[in-house]
Amino acid sequence: MEKLSIIKIGGNIIEDETSLNAFLKLFSNLEGHKILVHGGGKRATHIASKLGIKSKMINGRRITDAETLEVITMVYGGLVNKNVVAKLQALQVDAIGLTGADINSIKSDKRPVKDIDFGFVGDVKKVASNSIDKLIQADFTPVFCAITHDGNGQLLNTNADTIASTIGVGMSDIYETSIYYCFELNGVLQDFSDKNSVIKNINTNSYKELLDAKIITDGMIPKIDNCFDALNNGVQKVHIGNTAMLTKENDNFTTITL
Ligand SMILES: Nc1ncnc2c1ncn2[C@@H]1O[C@H](COP(=O)(O)OP(=O)(O)O)[C@@H](O)[C@H]1O
Numbered sequence: 001m002e003k004l005s006i007i008k009i010g011g012n013i014i015e016d017e018t019s020l021n022a023f024l025k026l027f028s029n030l031e032g033h034k035i036l037v038h039g040g041g042k043r044a045t046h047i048a049s050k051l052g053i054k055s056k057m058i059n060g061r062r063i064t065d066a067e068t069l070e071v072i073t074m075v076y077g078g079l080v081n082k083n084v085v086a087k088l089q090a091l092q093v094d095a096i097g098l099t100g101a102d103i104n105s106i107k108s109d110k111r112p113v114k115d116i117d118f119g120f121v122g123d124v125k126k127v128a129s130n131s132i133d134k135l136i137q138a139d140f141t142p143v144f145c146a147i148t149h150d151g152n153g154q155l156l157n158t159n160a161d162t163i164a165s166t167i168g169v170g171m172s173d174i175y176e177t178s179i180y181y182c183f184e185l186n187g188v189l190q191d192f193s194d195k196n197s198v199i200k201n202i203n204t205n206s207y208k209e210l211l212d213a214k215i216i217t218d219g220m221i222p223k224i225d226n227c228f229d230a231l232n233n234g235v236q237k238v239h240i241g242n243t244a245m246l247t248k249e250n251d252n253f254t255t256i257t258l
């Protein structure tokens with residue numbers, strides 16, 4: 001099996017032009033087949049507030065009413081995605097920007113209302129790995145934003161970490177797939193006040209202990225849950241760290257194993 005790397009970048013990297021440019025340079029130098037997935041939650045919150053729209057997050061997920069869906073479509077599918085694609089083109093990467101509606105790549109179901117109504121938020125149901133592979137085989141580099149669709153004309157907001165994990169699962173039928181979750185810190189930290197206290201390996205048992213000890217909190221919980229989902233469903237390797245983990249010299253990041 002050939003290898004495929006899926007790299008996800010979060011909002012803090014996107015917000016900082018210098019970090020974003022440095023990351024894209026590393027990404028452009030990465031050998032082999034690759035897919036980029038980007039978030040942009042911070043930018044969406046910022047632009048929404050400029051438009052007088054309040055943002056509400058529950059369990060790290062955005063309550064997405066019709067107005068918010070318009071904002072996230074413009075911000076993720078337009079502003080962020082097209083800027084990233086243009087910057088990659090400048091680095092000679094033949095990038096193509098996609099939502100899950102494009103080439104029917106990621107279909108999702110609107111999250112059913114239980115205790116909370118998340119609005120237009122989608123839970124991924126199907127990744128069109130063969131269609132995505134046609135782009136890869138044609139030497140294009142797919143760049144996915146955090147938007148999916150339901151197949152009936154409705155766009156849906158889907159967390160970018162989940163997009164990376166579910167694309168990883170879909171593509172692992174065809175490729176030996178690794179996912180790299182890049183964010184602003186060096187990895188999952190044992191002590192939040194010490195940026196170098198990276199936990200090198202987390203498995204299902206140690207994860208439970210870290211949760212109980214409240215060492216892992218907030219957005220890191222759904223991120224690691226996504227890592228386990230990926231590993232349980234065919235993805236070979238999952239890492240969490242800063243963008244320097246894409247260089248061969250750096251081994252100071254977190255690897256998640258079952
Ligand atoms: N033990 C930990 N180590 C590192 N980050 C942690 C930890 N526990 C909680 N976090 C939080 O998780 C955040 C990353 O999750 P999130 O904001 O969803 O990432 P992203 O920016 O990739 O979307 C970090 O910015 C940090 O505030």
Ligand SMILES: CC(=O)N[C@@H](CCC(=O)OP(=O)(O)O)C(=O)O
Binds near residue numbers: 061157
């Ligand atoms: C449903 C949901 O919460 N979607 C996320 C999608 C963006 C995202 O995941 O961005 P980061 O990776 O930068 O956090 C949101 O709108 O914030």
